[in-house]
Amino acid sequence: MTLYIIANPHSGNRSAKDVITTLKHKLNQEIAVFLTRYPDDEENQVKHVLETFQCNQDRLLVLGGDGTLSKVLYYWPADFPFAYYPIGSGNDFARALGLKKDFTRLIESTKQEPKEITVYTYQNGLVLNSLDLGFASWVINHVEQSQLKARLNKYHLGKLTYIITAIQCLIKKPALASLCLETESGELVEVNNHFFFSLANNTYFGGGVMIWPHATAYSEQLDCVYAKGETLWERVLVLLSLVFKIHEYSPYLQHQPYKQVTIRTPEKSLIEIDGEIVSLDEVILTPQKRYIYL
Structure with missing residues (x-):
């Protein structure tokens, strides 16, 4: 071998x-x-x-x-x-x-024997953890352009870059997410000017921040988590709901499960997928079985 x-x-x-x-x-x-x-x-x-x-x-x-x-x-x-x-x-x-x-x-x-998990493919790649617009894509895009991350990684403090950038995001108010979801049943769901939008195939993003407590690659399901966040205070409460893991009790977070979904945006948008930034106006997410040694 x-x-x-x-x-x-x-x-x-x-x-x-x-x-x-x-x-x-x-x-x-x-x-x-x-x-x-x-x-x-x-x-x-x-x-x-x-x-x-x-x-x-x-x-x-x-x-x-x-x-x-x-x-x-x-x-x-x-x-x-x-x-x-x-x-x-x-x-x-x-x-x-x-x-x-x-x-x-x-x-x-x-x-x-390897264990079976589910990942989601799209036309240009694969989603392990999550696909994000709004807040998360803004943060990741700015972190990847920052020299601070490389310097902090040398001291095993790379996660601080995300925290610092997230605070900047709250103050500056990032570009909001506007998109249309088409579900596997053909239903169309409009999401307009939302501060936070995530399609989660796994529990965490951003170095350990929980997206949705029941999201897991062991099931064939995408958990859609989104929030309007119209004011600075509401945006803070949205993030606190994530940090303190009170997703299911927060009046600001909305949740909907999907098995397969197509995302369309009015124009090419910055989309964060597993820590990488892509620019697309349509993403078709399809479940795929994979096998990992655990």
């Missing part, structure tokens, strides 16, 4: 190479390492792996953050299992599934 590793050396505090060194010392088996060299290089690395990968005996391990894993899985065959070791800044996917930074557990998991 060969352990194939696709790793992003720039994720989080850039610990991918240290993790690989540790695994080489702990494992008594062949390891093949493929490092992403530039943004969106995951497609090339998956192609290289598949040239010699034998699904009946080899294993794939992804090292990186949620964005890296999302991109790798988009190109990885859906019926091929994978393992994941989180080294990103947020690691929301791992947190929701109970994945720990435990080498022994990681190694043992690849010897067991």
Whole structure:
């Protein structure tokens, strides 16, 4: 058996190479390492792996953050299992599934049967955790352009960047989310000028902030969570509802589950998907089964 590793050396505090060194010392088996060299290089690395990968005996391990894993899985065959070791800044996917930074557990998991989860595909990629407009997309877009995140990551304080940027968002009032949802039954739902909008396939986003308490990749369901937030005080209360995990009791948060949904915006909008920003005016989300070693 060969352990194939696709790793992003720039994720989080850039610990991918240290993790690989540790695994080489702990494992008594062949390891093949493929490092992403530039943004969106995951497609090339998956192609290289598949040239010699034998699904009946080899294993794939992804090292990186949620964005890296999302991109790798988009190109990885859906019926091929994978393992994941989180080294990103947020690691929301791992947190929701109970994945720990435990080498022994990681190694043992690849010897067991993989678990079934659901992810959501769209025309340009894949959604692991959530798709967001409004507040979250504004914050992520500004964090990714900030030099502060890189400096704080060196001291394992990258999450502070999100907090600082979120405070700025409240003060400056970001672009609001306006869109139309078409559900699997053909129902059209209008969402106009909302401060917060999220379609959650998992429990967390933003480095551990809960989107919806019952959202999970173990079920084939998207949880739509949205809030108007017309005043500064209402926007603060919306965020406090998320931070203090009182989603179901908050008068400001609305919730609706969907199995499949199409999002249309009046014009190309900045949309946050698993910590990455994309610009689209239509997103068609379709459930897809995946298999992970846990």
